[in-house]
Amino acid sequence: MTLFNLFGKRTFAHGIHPEEYKATTKEKATRRLPFAPEIIVPLAQSIGKPAKSIVFKGQQITRGEIIAEADGFMSVPIHAPVTGQVKSIDIVMTAKGEKAPAITITTSLSSGQLILESDIQQDYLRLSRTELIQAVKNTGIVGLGGAAFPTHVKMSIPDDRKIHTVLVNGCECEPFLTTDHRVMLEKIEQLLGIRIAMKCVDAPKAIIGIEDNKLDVLSAIKPHLPDDGSISIEAIETKYPQGAEKMLAYSLLGIEIPSGGLPSEVGLAIFNVATLAEIGALLPAGRGLIERIITITGDTVEKSGNYLIPIGTPIRYLLEYAGVSGQEIELILGGPMMGLPIQSLDVPVTKGTGGLLVLDKHATKQGDVLPCIKCSQCLQACPILLNPAELGQLAAKRLYDIMEEDFHLNDCFECGACSYVCPSNIPLVQYFRIAKTLNRERHLQDG
Amino acid sequence: MAKTPLKIDLRTSPYIRKAPSVPQIMRNVVYALLPIAAYAIYQFGISALALMCTTILACIGTEALFNKLSNKKNTIVDFSAVITGLLLGMTLPAGFPLWMAAVAGFTAIAMGKTLFGGLGFNIFNPALVGRAFIQAAFPVSITTWTPALASDRFIEFIPSTLALPFMKPLATAEWSQQVAIDGFTGATPLALMKFQGIFTDSYDLFLGSVAGSTGETSSLLILICGAYLMARKMLDWRIPAAVLFGAAVTSEFFYFMDPSHYPSPAFMLFSGGLMFAAVFMASDMVASPVTPLGIFVFGCLVGFLTIIIRLFGGLTEAVMYAILFANAATPIIESYTQPRIYGARKKIQEKS
Ligand code: SF4
Ligand code: SF4
Numbered sequence: 001m002t003l004f005n006l007f008g009k010r011t012f013a014h015g016i017h018p019e020e021y022k023a024t025t026k027e028k029a030t031r032r033l034p035f036a037p038e039i040i041v042p043l044a045q046s047i048g049k050p051a052k053s054i055v056f057k058g059q060q061i062t063r064g065e066i067i068a069e070a071d072g073f074m075s076v077p078i079h080a081p082v083t084g085q086v087k088s089i090d091i092v093m094t095a096k097g098e099k100a101p102a103i104t105i106t107t108s109l110s111s112g113q114l115i116l117e118s119d120i121q122q123d124y125l126r127l128s129r130t131e132l133i134q135a136v137k138n139t140g141i142v143g144l145g146g147a148a149f150p151t152h153v154k155m156s157i158p159d160d161r162k163i164h165t166v167l168v169n170g171c172e173c174e175p176f177l178t179t180d181h182r183v184m185l186e187k188i189e190q191l192l193g194i195r196i197a198m199k200c201v202d203a204p205k206a207i208i209g210i211e212d213n214k215l216d217v218l219s220a221i222k223p224h225l226p227d228d229g230s231i232s233i234e235a236i237e238t239k240y241p242q243g244a245e246k247m248l249a250y251s252l253l254g255i256e257i258p259s260g261g262l263p264s265e266v267g268l269a270i271f272n273v274a275t276l277a278e279i280g281a282l283l284p285a286g287r288g289l290i291e292r293i294i295t296i297t298g299d300t301v302e303k304s305g306n307y308l309i310p311i312g313t314p315i316r317y318l319l320e321y322a323g324v325s326g327q328e329i330e331l332i333l334g335g336p337m338m339g340l341p342i343q344s345l346d347v348p349v350t351k352g353t354g355g356l357l358v359l360d361k362h363a364t365k366q367g368d369v370l371p372c373i374k375c376s377q378c379l380q381a382c383p384i385l386l387n388p389a390e391l392g393q394l395a396a397k398r399l400y401d402i403m404e405e406d407f408h409l410n411d412c413f414e415c416g417a418c419s420y421v422c423p424s425n426i427p428l429v430q431y432f433r434i435a436k437t438l439n440r441e442r443h444l445q446d447g
Numbered sequence: 448m449a450k451t452p453l454k455i456d457l458r459t460s461p462y463i464r465k466a467p468s469v470p471q472i473m474r475n476v477v478y479a480l481l482p483i484a485a486y487a488i489y490q491f492g493i494s495a496l497a498l499m500c501t502t503i504l505a506c507i508g509t510e511a512l513f514n515k516l517s518n519k520k521n522t523i524v525d526f527s528a529v530i531t532g533l534l535l536g537m538t539l540p541a542g543f544p545l546w547m548a549a550v551a552g553f554t555a556i557a558m559g560k561t562l563f564g565g566l567g568f569n570i571f572n573p574a575l576v577g578r579a580f581i582q583a584a585f586p587v588s589i590t591t592w593t594p595a596l597a598s599d600r601f602i603e604f605i606p607s608t609l610a611l612p613f614m615k616p617l618a619t620a621e622w623s624q625q626v627a628i629d630g631f632t633g634a635t636p637l638a639l640m641k642f643q644g645i646f647t648d649s650y651d652l653f654l655g656s657v658a659g660s661t662g663e664t665s666s667l668l669i670l671i672c673g674a675y676l677m678a679r680k681m682l683d684w685r686i687p688a689a690v691l692f693g694a695a696v697t698s699e700f701f702y703f704m705d706p707s708h709y710p711s712p713a714f715m716l717f718s719g720g721l722m723f724a725a726v727f728m729a730s731d732m733v734a735s736p737v738t739p740l741g742i743f744v745f746g747c748l749v750g751f752l753t754i755i756i757r758l759f760g761g762l763t764e765a766v767m768y769a770i771l772f773a774n775a776a777t778p779i780i781e782s783y784t785q786p787r788i789y790g791a792r793k794k795i796q797e798k799s
Contacts, residue, residue, distance in 0.1 A: 013789075016465075018463060018465060019463070019465070175463065246789060246790060250789070256789055256790045257790050258790045258792050259788065259789075259790040259791055259792055260792075261790070330462065332460070332462055334460075335460075336460065336461060336462040336463045337460055337461045337462075337463070338460050338461070339460050339462070340459075340460070341459060341460075357462075359462055364462045364463070366464070367468055370469050370525075370566075370567070371565070371566060371567025371568060372567055373469060373472075373566065373567050373732050373733050374567070374732045374733050374734075374735070374736075374737050375472075375683075375732045375737075376683060376732065376736075376737040376738075376742070377466065379737050379738065379739065379786070383789065384788050384789045384790075385786045385787065385788045385789050386786070386788055387737065387738060387785060387786060389737045390737070390781075390785075406785075407785070408788050408791075411788055411789070411790070416460055416461035419461050419464060420461050420463070420464045420465065420466070421464070421465070421466050422464075422466055423466045423467055423468055423469050423471075423472055424469055424567070425464075425466075425468070427459075429459075429460070429461065430459055433459075
């Protein structure tokens with residue numbers, strides 16, 4: 001298993017090497033964007049239950065105060081990203097294309113926008129595990145790498161599982177995005193966050209995994225690592241999708257996360273580096289998550305860069321600020337491989353948004369779909385070692401149940417590597433997304 | 448693809464892609480075949496040129512005809528018909544009557560490809576279907592070999608080339624005797640081996656100075672052209688490698704048993720159309736498996752069958768049938784060689 005790692009670079013099997021397109025923004029230090037006049041805060045920003053609003057229309061709110069409470073275990077609270085007045089609590093358009101409730105706030109431009117901190121400065125290292133996890137939950141943090149999974153849920157490891165290593169994901173394998181890169185260079189709180197995570201899952205050791213296109217991070221972090229060697233940093237091959245949990249676990253440790261299982265099953269807990277950096281910054285100050293770093297980039301963006309922006313800032317405002325030329329553009333939230341298309345300019349940035357990508361429509365144009373020529377390129381790209389060619393043929397025949405039962409459809413995590421390499425332009429991932437959705441509905445009906 | 452009147456533009460991630468398009472791949476295969484074609488023309492003169500032009504035109508014409516009949520979009524631009532024609536021409540003897548070649552081209556596309564639904568759906572390599580058909584229809588012509596490097600080859604057709612349709616082609620034996628540089632027997636190295644027990648020097652086979660089909664004679668050139676495609680990632684190196692591996696192991700086995708009776712592996716690898724078929728025929732993506740293990744099994748099967756048919760069957764052109772047989776076995780091979788996925792659990796593994 002680890003034999004593969006003995007020769008050459010440490011990595012996983014298959015995968016692709018897309019152009020990186022990171023050069024334009026990776027050297028640019030994070031800058032704060034001015035506050036947008038209006039902020040839209042959706043109540044559902046993470047996987048799990050939406051938060052419950054506790055403000056009313058017309059209420060004055062202060063930056064950092066809780067405006068929506070967690071609703072149960074699988075939910076996190078939301079803090080006010082700006083000081084201002086609640087304009088409405090209404091249904092708005094969200095990035096996923098669905099309409100969902102959100103709190104709209106009119107920013108008070110005259111106020112100093114000081115952050116309301118909780119009075120109790122938490123002595124976090126004295127807290128018990130459960131208290132610490134609760135403190136993490138109170139910050140409202142979710143996975144900032146894109147999945148937006150509530151971090152405290154991930155940290156709540158069942159008692160019968162022992163975690164031996166925390167893996168800190170600093171791969172950022174999506175082309176164009178450079179936020180994690182900047183976080184690792186700029187935010188020294190990340191190490192504190194890592195220690196908190198280690199305490200929460202009771203792990204003796206942590207490894208920061210980065211791709212070897214970010215070696216500057218290595219020299220930046222190394223001097224700050226603890227002497228006892230409990231935290232280390234390692235570079236692995238730059239290859240997409242290195243930042244997927246399963247790939248990271250294999251590349252760093254030669255461990256496979258079992259199909260359909262959680263990393264904790266094999267003694268691992270995996271967190272995105274930006275998430276832990278936020279925890280390291282928020283927890284000691286008793287603050288909540290109100291802003292995040294996103295990369296705004298693309299061929300036609302004038303002021304591309306990494307920006308610290310309040311959560312809830314509308315895309316329209318970002319585009320106006322960054323300056324976008326060109327008429328036929330495609331807007332994508334996230335990276336080019338797994339990002340979401342934007343349906344409306346009034347969609348806000350949420351906790352899980354890592355990037356705003358502006359691409360020329362012609363550059364993203366996909367050619368005509370031709371029949372599969374069985375070139376096997378997709379098999380050689382799929383990091384899960386699935387058979388996308390066969391899956392694609394089955395999807396065309398609508399044999400969705402066979403896809404799931406015999407061809408491991410549910411192990412596909414929609415990384416898009418197969419579509420990327422297909423010479424026949426077959427939209428394989430789209431097929432798989434549709435198949436999964438239909439299967440899910442069918443299972444629900446079957447009860 | 449099912450025809451839908453409504454065209455929905457599915458624009459979701461991934462937004463970037465990097466893949467040579469199908470026409471691009473096909474075009475490059477044509478480029479890779481050109482040097483081999485040029486060498487064939489050098490060896491056999493204008494007859495080879497006329498032969499390859501005929502098969503290509505027949506294939507393109509047939510494809511166009513069927514496109515028209517079925518009101519499909521023009522698929523000529525994807526170059527796959529050109530490849531079929533070129534491959535087909537190269538597997539025929541240089542003096543093959545042109546009208547028969549045209550029939551072969553028509554059969555290749557009509558029966559080998561269109562019948563199955565066009566590119567991507569063909570179960571067999573179309574060129575081989577065409578060749579198998581005429582092997583049965585014109586068994587004499589397809590085994591009539593003429594010498595390479597005949598003195599007047601650039602100004603004079605081989606007599607049999609211009610045979611009128613449905614006429615028996617002229618006998619070439621006498622002509623061959625006249626133009627041959629030295630004692631030409633009219634037999635390919637494989638036939639010599641099989642029927643007369645004479646082993647041709649592997650070195651001659653490698654360079655191609657022997658009798659044989661138009662494009663199959665120089666193993667060296669074939670390897671170089673194949674390497675170009677492999678370097679551009681447009682040809683899966685694993686298939687030719689597995690074919691040669693299978694052939695080498697099988698023939699080594701027999702050679703080891705009785706070296707005086709059975710030919711050496713080197714002879715087997717470099718003779719007949721094996722090299723050409725391994726690099727350009729067996730590797731036809733559409734008709735070969737996609738799974739990693741399946742590719743290996745497929746290749747070995749082709750190599751193994753080739754040697755067995757050559758040694759014990761009544762045919763010398765074994766590789767063609769070996770590939771057709773393996774093509775037919777592809778779905779079965781695939782279903783037994785699905786890859787083990789990342790993180791597969793024991794239970795699941797046993798089940799599949
Ligand atoms: S999208 Fe799914 S099938 Fe395609 S490469 Fe990624 S994991 Fe494999
Ligand atoms: S990459 Fe596309 S054409 Fe090639 S085998 Fe996969 S689905 Fe078929």
